[in-house]
Amino acid sequence: MPRPAVAAAPVLAAALAAVPASSAAAPSGCRMNVAEFVGWQIIYRGTLSGTVDPSGRSETFQGCVPGRILLLDEDRSVVCTGAGLGAGWRPDVVVLSDGRRMVACIADRLYAVRD
Secondary structure: OOOOOOOOOHHHHHHHOOOOOOOEEOOOOOEEOHHHHOOOEEEEEEEEEEEEEOOEEEOEEOOEOOOOEEEEOOOEEEEEOOOEOOOEEOOEEEEEEOOOOEEEEEOOEEEEEEO
């Protein structure tokens, strides 16, 4: 017997589908404590396709420095507002917002970003 459909906001559905309550994997493999993001929305999920900063464009992710542009799936971007180490080639990324702040979860790390 099929289960009845449940009307839930897409963000809530994504969070609930993400396994344990204390630590959950967002759809593209980013692990985070979802309890810290109650009320936030997943506004983008995809692949980090490169970065741009004053030294030029790179096809790899080498962490965040303020002002570095993170290219997402060739047609979107966010800008780092804080610093953080990281590395990878085309890592998965999930961008969340609470309406005032944005964070990008990349390779299980959180980075402060803006539009």
